[in-house]
Amino acid sequence: MIVSPQSMSFPDPLPLRSGASIRGYSLAYETYGTLDADKSNAVLICHALNASHHVAGTYAGQADSEGWWDTMIGPGKPVDTDRFFVIGVNNLGSCFGSTGPMHANPETGRIYGADFPVVTVEDWVDAQARLLDGLGIRTLAAVMGGSLGGMQALSWTLQYPERVRNAVVVASAPNLTAENIAFNEVARRAIVTDPDFHGGHFYEHGVVPKRGLRIARMIGHITYLSDDVMNEKFGRQLREGVVRYTTQDIEFQIESYLRYQGDKFSDYFDANTYLLITRALDYFDPALAHDGSLAKALAVARAKFLLVSFTTDWRFAPARSRELVKALLDNGRDVSYAEIDAPHGHDAFLLEDARYLGVVRSYFNRIAREAA
């Protein structure tokens, strides 16, 4: 499946939860499959932390350019683009095509940098709703996402309950735990204390806070894997085969791997975007406005839900998904929940697992049946 990115511009300002607003913005997106004449087969895919609108397929002439959820989405795949019109959208504040911190602020003509307004999950959903308006889509057959994308999918059912028929929420949570926020904070401190950060206006200095980004990614990466998988993959293997008695250089293979991941990330990810996205994660908490009651918060939802978690995911643990299940049960909503016994930790939601993909495939078959 060869795809190409598109962009939609929005002249009207978007009011944000912070009280600020953003005007003259655009969103990058991709679509796969064909929209039915009655526009009833649209599926919106919300992305996680370091992903984008490029969820499936490849770009022409770029063999290694598979979308980040290519195992899940495409012709004949669990989210079958022969049946569904799938939309991948890139969030506001991202560094992958939508308006973000490296773009010029139309008010000042200056690159936003750290002045890019703080965006929340709810703001992203509002922006996505405008994209759907632009595409002429009133109702989604489904909204789907993993991790932070799952939070957006959940928020869709609360902000626009009448526009969502099904929500597929994978490896997600109704809010972050203190431990999760703590990891995010360490990552942010790594970035903002990098001498090349320049208060977020590093673009003007022609530098990038790579050291900070590297460390942020290393921390993140550790938390996305399970102890078992890391041990299986790297164990205590030494890179040189022998101990060299150095505190500065790489000794263990896992160090080499983390440095590699960090380097790769710091080459393509924007520091301000990382700060914005981790903050959006921290802030998400639909129960907050309802005396902390998730059941009350979810009372407005009308969608049918499929929730999936992975037993070894300690960052978005199954217990967090069960909280969502309970809140949906309390409201008598249609909900199915699969707890997949996979070894890969949080990353499992991006990987090929027959049970996981099978459940999603069956759920989407049902959506297609019900629409027919």
Next chain:
Amino acid sequence: MSDHATMQSIARLVPQGARVLDLGCGDGALLDLLQRERGCSGYGIEIADDNVLACVKRGVNVIQLNLDEGLSMFDDASFDVVLQIDTLQHLRNAETMLVETARVGRCGVVAFPNFAHWPNRLSIARGRMPVTRRLPYQWYDTPNIRVGTYKDFEVLATKNRLTILDAYGLQDGREVRVLPNARAGTAVFKFERG
């Protein structure tokens, strides 16, 4: 125990339009039947991956949980009926789960293999553990970690102050109301908190 006559018999114990929780719902066939024929709504609880998948395929709400971890997710009397069809015998904490069933449901329905069925008695009299259509496993290799009889359940229900609303045996899809403890391979009880 998914033959049609058996399912129909159990379905008759569930009121029209009831909100149902089916503990150990298997492939969701009974819930599917209750939804289609009795206008019920509800959820199945299931631990096995293939059964969870089968439920999603059918369009039955299913929640993958280990029942041995309890029913703390469910509030008191939050369902009209809680079903435990061929589930009790697989549970480590069968008594706790029975009490929980009565807590979460306004009423409960339990069905399980009746160990006092006469072919089983005959087998025991000959000195061997029974291997039958209803209990097709060898004693050393069975998922049924609890074996009990129709009469045993009456005793357990009384001990836990459950009021039995209906009770009978099932054999070859037929309801057995005369001497069910000896004449039926399956015991069925409908009860509520006393």
